[in-house]
Amino acid sequence: MYIGNRTHPDVVAHAIIDMDMRIINLLVLSLLISCSLQDNSRFKIASEFDEQEFIWFSWQESSWLNGQPLYIPILEAIKQIHPYSKIKIVYSPHLNYNKEQLQSRIYDVLLNSSVDTSRVELFYNESPIGAIQDPGPVFVRNGKGEMAVVDFQYQQGHPLTANLDKNVGQQMNLPIIPSTLFSGRWCLAN
Numbered sequence: 001m002y003i004g005n006r007t008h009p010d011v012v013a014h015a016i017i018d019m020d021m022r023i024i025n026l027l028v029l030s031l032l033i034s035c036s037l038q039d040n041s042r043f044k045i046a047s048e049f050d051e052q053e054f055i056w057f058s059w060q061e062s063s064w065l066n067g068q069p070l071y072i073p074i075l076e077a078i079k080q081i082h083p084y085s086k087i088k089i090v091y092s093p094h095l096n097y098n099k100e101q102l103q104s105r106i107y108d109v110l111l112n113s114s115v116d117t118s119r120v121e122l123f124y125n126e127s128p129i130g131a132i133q134d135p136g137p138v139f140v141r142n143g144k145g146e147m148a149v150v151d152f153q154y155q156q157g158h159p160l161t162a163n164l165d166k167n168v169g170q171q172m173n174l175p176i177i178p179s180t181l182f183s184g185r186w187c188l189a190n
Contacts, residue, residue, distance in 0.1 A: 041142055041143070041144065042142055042143070043140035043141065043142045043146075043148055043177065044140060044141065044142070045138060045139075045140050045150075046139070046140075046141070052085060053086065054085070054086045054087060054088040054121070055081055055085050055086070055087055055088070056087075056088045056089075056090060056123075056137070057074045057077065057078060057087065057088070057089050057090070058074070058089070058090045058091070058129055059071050059074065059089050059090070059091040059094075059102075059106055060074075060094065061094055061095050061097070061102075061105075062094070062095065071106075071109070075109065075110075075113055075115075078110070078115055078120070079113055079114070079115055082115055082116060082119045082120065083116070083119075086119050086120070086121070087119060087120045087121070088120075088121045088122075088123055089106060089120060089121070089122050089123065090123045090124075090125055090129060090164070091103070091106060091122060091123070091124060091125070092124070092125040092126065092127060092128050092129045093126070093127075093128055094128070099124055103122055103124070106122060107122075123168070123171070125164055125167050125168075126167065127163050127164065127167065129164055137149050137150075137164060137165040137168040137169070138150045138152060138165065139174075140177065146175075147174055148169070148174050148175040148176065148177050149165050149166075149168055149169035149172075149174050149175070149176050149177070150165065150176075150177045150179050151165050151166050151169070151176050151177065151178050151179060152165065152179050152181055152182060153179070153180065153181065153182045154182065
């Protein structure tokens with residue numbers, strides 16, 4: 001209702017309410033559309049503080065630059081972490097140990113260090129590996145909860161080390177997602 005050249009306050013209030021309702025409807029509609037269009041098949045990597053199923057370590061009996069054997073600091077980390085998270089240890093052909101001998105050696109060291117081995121799984125990789133943080137594996141999960149392994153390129157150490165992510169994916173029956181990106185220290189992205 002107009003009074004002279006002014007608008008009645010009730011008309012203004014209703015116009016504002018109508019505009020607010022349109023905005024709210026648009027926001028709700030946008031939210032519904034974006035939720036229904038969300039692609040649950042897309043994989044993403046876990047962030048640093050997401051819950052982890054396992055913490056992965058590699059086991060090396062040898063040393064680096066004449067220092068202590070590399071498994072010693074790994075063992076200390078395992079002793080601190082295993083009460084809170086399950087551990088997966090990757091081991092591979094090493095020194096004069098065969099698969100069974102090294103597996104037995106690892107369990108002996110863990111038991112002698114009071115590690116609850118029910119919270120530890122061993123994973124044998126047929127190719128030699130060094131530090132696991134360089135070649136992988138890198139796990140991803142989609143909105144449906146499905147896991148996969150990303151096959152990053154890797155250019156350091158033993159040439160067979162580059163196969164670690166594929167070996168893990170195959171042994172765990174997980175899909176392997178190829179990538180042209182490089183993983184590892186001193187590597188530049190493709």
